[in-house]
Amino acid sequence: MGTNSTAGVAEPSSALPEAQKQSREAERAEWRLIVLVAATVAIWIGFHAWTGVFISPRNLSNLAVQATITALMAAGLTWLLVAREIDLSVGSLLALCGVLSMQLMQKHGLDAITTILLVIVVGIAIGLLQGSLRVKLGIPSFIITLAGFSWLRGLAYVVSGAETLSGAGDTFYQIGNGEFPSWISLTAILTLSALYVFTWLRTYTGFLGPQKRTLRPVSIAVLGLTLLAAGMSIWVFAWTQGIPYPLALLLIIVFSMEYAAKNTRFGRYVYAIGGNPVSAKRAGIKVNTMILALFGLMGALSALAAIVQTSRLDAGPPGVGLFVNMSAISAAIIGGTSLFGGEGRVVGAVLGALLMASITNGLSLAGVDTFYQMIITGALLIVAVTADHAAQQKAK
Numbered sequence: 022m023g024t025n026s027t028a029g030v031a032e033p034s035s036a037l038p039e040a041q042k043q044s045r046e047a048e049r050a051e052w053r054l055i056v057l058v059a060a061t062v063a064i065w066i067g068f069h070a071w072t073g074v075f076i077s078p079r080n081l082s083n084l085a086v087q088a089t090i091t092a093l094m095a096a097g098l099t100w101l102l103v104a105r106e107i108d109l110s111v112g113s114l115l116a117l118c119g120v121l122s123m124q125l126m127q128k129h130g131l132d133a134i135t136t137i138l139l140v141i142v143v144g145i146a147i148g149l150l151q152g153s154l155r156v157k158l159g160i161p162s163f164i165i166t167l168a169g170f171s172w173l174r175g176l177a178y179v180v181s182g183a184e185t186l187s188g189a190g191d192t193f194y195q196i197g198n199g200e201f202p203s204w205i206s207l208t209a210i211l212t213l214s215a216l217y218v219f220t221w222l223r224t225y226t227g228f229l230g231p232q233k234r235t236l237r238p239v240s241i242a243v244l245g246l247t248l249l250a251a252g253m254s255i256w257v258f259a260w261t262q263g264i265p266y267p268l269a270l271l272l273i274i275v276f277s278m279e280y281a282a283k284n285t286r287f288g289r290y291v292y293a294i295g296g297n298p299v300s301a302k303r304a305g306i307k308v309n310t311m312i313l314a315l316f317g318l319m320g321a322l323s324a325l326a327a328i329v330q331t332s333r334l335d336a337g338p339p340g341v342g343l344f345v346n347m348s349a350i351s352a353a354i355i356g357g358t359s360l361f362g363g364e365g366r367v368v369g370a371v372l373g374a375l376l377m378a379s380i381t382n383g384l385s386l387a388g389v390d391t392f393y394q395m396i397i398t399g400a401l402l403i404v405a406v407t408a409d410h411a412a413q414q415k416a417k
Contacts (some may be wrong), residue, residue, distance in 0.1 A: 024057050025191060027061075029283065030326050033241070035156040038145075043219050043359075048237065048239050050240045050357060050366065050369075051243060052239055052242075052366075053357050053369070054132040054356075054357065054366075054368070054369055054372060055182075055239070055242050055243065057065060057355070057356065057357075057369070057372050057373065057376065058211065058246055058372060060376065061372065061375060061376045061379055062385065064376065064379050064380060065379060065383075066237070066385065067383075068379070068382075068387070070381030071387055072383065072386040072387050074386060075382075075383055075386060077279075078257045078258075078260065078261055078262065079262070080382070080386070081264060082200075082257055082258065082265060082377055082378060083252075083259045083382070084375075084382050085257075085265060085268045085375075086265045086329075086333065087268050087367055087378045087381070087382060088371075088374045088375045088377075088378035088379075089265075089267040089268055089270070089271045089326075089329060090267075090326045090329055090330050090333075090345070091326075091345060091348045091349050091352055091374040091377065091378065092271055092352065092370065092371045092374035092375070093271060093274065093322050093323075093325055093329070094111045094115070094319075094322055094323055094326050094345065095348075095349040095350075095352035095353045095356070095370035095371065095373065095374050096274060096275060096278055096322060096348040096367045096370055096371065097111075097315075097318055097319035097321075097322040097323070098111070098319065098349050098350060098353045098358075098370070099353045099356070099358045099365045099366070099367050099369075099370040100278070100315055100318065100319075100367070101162075101174075101316070101319060102295075102350075102354075102358045102359070102360065102362065102365060103291055103292055103294075103295040103316050103358065103359075103362060103363060103364065103365045104294045104295045104299065104311065104312060104315055104362065105289050105294070105295050105362035105363075106155070106162040106312060106315065106316075107162050107163055107166065107350075108148075108151070108162065108166045108169075108171050108316065108319050109163065109166040109167050109169070109170050109346050110151065110166040110167075110168075110169030110170045110346075111319065111323045111326075111342075111345065111346055111349060112170070112174075112342035112343060112344070112346040113169060113170050113171070113172075113173035113174040113177065113292075113342070114144060114147055114148075114169070114173050114324070114327070115278065115323055115326055115327045115330060115342040115345060116173070116174060116177040116322065116327075116338075116339055116341050116342050117147075117173050117174075117176055117177040117180065117329055117339075118140050118143060118144055118323065118324045118327030118328070119327045119331040119337040119338070119341060119342075120177045120179075120180050120181040120186075120337045120338075120339050121139075121140055121143060121180060121337075122136055122137075122140050122189070122193075122290030122328060122337055123181075123186035123187070123328065123331065123333045123336065123337035124180060124181065124186065124192065124337070125139060125140070126189045126193065127186050127188070127189065128186075129213040130253075131313065132192070133189070133190065133192040133193040133196070134192075136194075137193075137328055138192070139320055140324050140327065140328060141324045141325065141328075143320075143324065144320040144323050144324025144325075144327070145211060145317050145320045145321045145324070146314040146320070147169075147173070147317070147320050148317045148319050148320020148321065148323070149317045149318075151165050151166055151169055151315060151316055151413065152312055152313040152315070152316030152317060153313065155312060155314055155316065156309040156312055162316075170346070174339075177339040178339045180339075180358065181337065181339045183339065185204075185336050185337065185338040185339070186335075186336065186337055187334075187335055187336035187337075189331070189332070189335060189337060193331075193332055194332055194335055195266070195332075196266055196328060196329065196331065196332040197266070197267055197328075197330070197331070197332030197333035197334075198265075198331045198333060199265070199266050200262055200263040200264060201263040201264045201266070202256075202263050203258075203259050203260070203261070203262065203263050205263065205264075206258045206259045206263040206264040207255060207259035209264065210251055210254050210255055210258065210259060210264075211251075211255075213251075214247070214251040215247070217247055218244075218248075220308075221240075221244050224238055229244065233235060246249075259327045262337075267329045267333075270325065270329070271371070273369055274322070274325075275367055275368060278367045279367055279368055281365070282366070282367070287311075287314075290306050290311055291311065291315070292363060293306060294308055294311055294362075295311075295362035295363035295364070296362070296363040297363075316364050330342070342399075344395070347398065347399075348374075348377060348398065351373065351377060351401060352371075352373035352374035352376075352377055353365065353369075353370040353373060354373070355372075355373035355376060355377070355401065356368075356370040356371070356373030356374075357369040357373075358370060367371065377401065378396065379395060380394070380398075380401075381394055381398075384397070
């Protein structure tokens with residue numbers, strides 16, 4: 022009896038430091054996202070002072086759509102990086118799926134919906150192919166997808182005959198260029214904001230339910246930024262124009278992936294694999310199956326990004342997306358995803374994509390040459406990786 026009683030008392034005390042450590046890590050991650058948002062806002066203010074037109078509804082709406090393409094691929098790369106994998110072929114897959122979209126509609130007469138479904142299937146299939154090579158042959162994903170970077174780009178040129186087709190029709194064009202009516206956008210923003218505030222009050226104050234968490238400064242800061250973002254969204258997407266279709270697609274995907282990461286077995290397995298693959302395997306997690314699924318998801322998100330990109334251009338050039346690999350990886354790392362696995366959030370990758378798109382957009386408005394934009398993007402990646410490495414060394 023005495024032994025059992027002692028064990029029962031000792032277990033909670035031993036679990037307490039670990040719970041506190043996880044809470045501190047979560048709070049630190051939230052502060053990092055807040056700093057990222059603050060840096061983005063500062064960049065907006067700086068570019069507006071420089072150009073005089075950066076902070077305007079039309080430009081911010083265009084900026085949101087521009088960031089969507091990178092953010093879609095950065096979301097998939099986030100989970101791959103968390104699981105200690107990587108995909109360097111996403112830009113080439115983007116080009117292939119874009120070429121294939123135009124080929125199916127123009128040369129084979131397929132409608133837009135059928136084309137979209139087929140392109141997504143192709144994206145998933147290629148992702149599963151590369152994932153299968155990774156798990157069956159045991160070759161690092163860096164090598165597998167580096168080869169994919171080459172052969173998928175070559176296949177895009179072969180399928181297109183090195184020519185760029187354009188003019189897919191109104192239905193397909195609206196996917197990347199259409200937007201919801203202003204009243205629908207306003208209703209959606211107000212509804213989602215009200216739901217968030219209600220959930221926040223119930224979680225931290227016990228409003229209409231039990232209090233679940235201790236109120237901390239970071240929670241108040243997140244609430245303030247969320248309300249600020251809601252007000253900004255109403256100004257950008259409700260007064261003169263609506264929410265663009267690509268942005269709505271991105272928000273749905275981000276919400277689904279964030280929910281899955283916190284509330285589903287699949288999401289928890291992704292982070293368990295990244296934390297310690299050997300322990301995850303011993304715990305009964307089918308690591309190879311999970312890696313295969315993550316590459317399939319990456320293929321699907323790359324196909325969706327290709328559809329948005331092709332629709333916006335109304336063309337499928339085989340040379341598109343040459344540097345999108347670096348942009349997507351940079352966005353994930355800037356957003357807090359660790360190159361060493363086990364740490365990262367999709368929402369952080371999206372914010373990272375927004376920051377990078379803001380810099381590109383602002384420099385373009387200011388008339389800065391594209392080559393300088395590439396230099397700045399590369400410098401951002403170095404800074405992000407250095408910060409990530411320093412954080413990992415400090416945690417040891």
